[in-house]
Amino acid sequence: MYVYNHKLIQQIKAHLRNGGVIAYPTESCYGLGCDPFNYRAINRIIRIKGRSKTKGLIVIAGKLEQLNKLIQPLPASSKTELAHYWPGFYSLILKVTRKVPRNLIGAHRKIAVRVTQHRAVQQLCRELQQPLVSTSANKTGCKPIKSYRECLRQFGKQVLVLPGLIGLEQKPSTIIDWESKKILRK
Numbered sequence: 001m002y003v004y005n006h007k008l009i010q011q012i013k014a015h016l017r018n019g020g021v022i023a024y025p026t027e028s029c030y031g032l033g034c035d036p037f038n039y040r041a042i043n044r045i046i047r048i049k050g051r052s053k054t055k056g057l058i059v060i061a062g063k064l065e066q067l068n069k070l071i072q073p074l075p076a077s078s079k080t081e082l083a084h085y086w087p088g089f090y091s092l093i094l095k096v097t098r099k100v101p102r103n104l105i106g107a108h109r110k111i112a113v114r115v116t117q118h119r120a121v122q123q124l125c126r127e128l129q130q131p132l133v134s135t136s137a138n139k140t141g142c143k144p145i146k147s148y149r150e151c152l153r154q155f156g157k158q159v160l161v162l163p164g165l166i167g168l169e170q171k172p173s174t175i176i177d178w179e180s181k182k183i184l185r186k
Contacts, residue, residue, distance in 0.1 A: 002025070002120050002163055002165065003120075003123065004120070004124060004127060004162070008162075009124075009127045009128065012124075012128065015160045016034060016038070016041070016128070019034070019035075019038050019040045019041040020034065020041065020159075020160055021033065021041060021044050021048065021160070022132075022159060023137045023155060023159045023160070023161045024120075024124065024132075024162040025118070025120060025121075025164040025165055025166045025167075026060070026121055026134060026166060026167065027089055027117065027118045027167035027168075027173065028089075028144070028166060028167060028169035028170065029136050029137065029138075029144035029145060029146055029166055029172075030136075030137035030144070030145045030147070030148075030150075030151050030161075030166065031060070031134040031135060031136060031137055032048065032133070032134075032136070032159065033045075033060070033133045033134050033135075034132065035133075036059045036100075036130075036132065036133050037069070037100075038101075039101045039103055042057065042101060042103045042133060043103055045057065045133060046103065048139075048155070048158055049135065049139060049140050050140045050141075051135070052106070053103065053106060054106045054107040055106045056106040056107075056108045056110075056111060056112060057104055057105075057106075057133050057134075057135050058091050058112045058114060058133070058134045059104070059111060059112070059113045059131050059133055060113075060114050060115075060121060060125070060131060060132055060133075061113065061114070061115050061116070061125055061132075062115070062116065062121065062122040062131075063122075063125075063126075064079070064082065064086065064115055066125060066129075066130060066131045067113050067115075069097060069099050070097060070099070070100055070111060070113060070131065071094040071095065071096060071113060072095040072096065072097055074094075085176075087115045087116055088117050089114075089117060089169055090114065090173060090174050090175075091113065091114040091173045091175045091176075091185075092112065092113060092114070092175075092176050092177075092178045093110045093111065093175065093176065093184070094110060094111060094178050095109070095110055096110060104133070110177075112175055113131075114134070114173055117167075118167050120164045137159075139154075144172075146166055147166075148161060148162075148164070172185065173185075174186050
């Protein structure tokens with residue numbers, strides 16, 4: 001596992017505060033991320049990917065509490081049930097708060113969120129004290145990027161590329177609508 005040092009963490013914080021986008025290793029590929037409350041940075045990711053504005057983006061966190069400003073409060077029974085999924089490779093669709101930028105959820109009224117099992121991303125979110133947008137690092141319709149070197153080659157200076165290794169997952173996270181329990185992506 002890659003450990004992010006204090007100097008790099010400070011650089012990432014400043015970059016995110018200024019509306020920057022990062023590329024970082026996740027469970028199955030490199031992801032593009034930003035501050036989930038920065039409208040301009042979210043639009044930058046949508047532009048970089050060539051993604052439809054109607055699609056929502058996933059937000060990833062190191063722990064459930066980091067999602068509190070994004071999702072509506074959950075009953076204790078739901079929090080207990082979430083322990084079966086998180087930390088893990090499940091993105092769950094939950095109701096949003098009024099604080100969530102519209103461009104983060106696209107044409108939807110809910111948001112897909114995940115408490116990651118990837119140790120480097122857990123550390124990153126803990127050190128940054130915030131969750132991150134997490135969408136595959138690739139142009140829409142192209143294969144997700146799997147390495148630091150390829151991210152640098154494809155994105156150049158458009159994003160701050162973080163070093164590290166992706167996890168062992170071979171496909172994107174499973175997405176489940178929490179209310180209906182319907183699996184939307186497996």
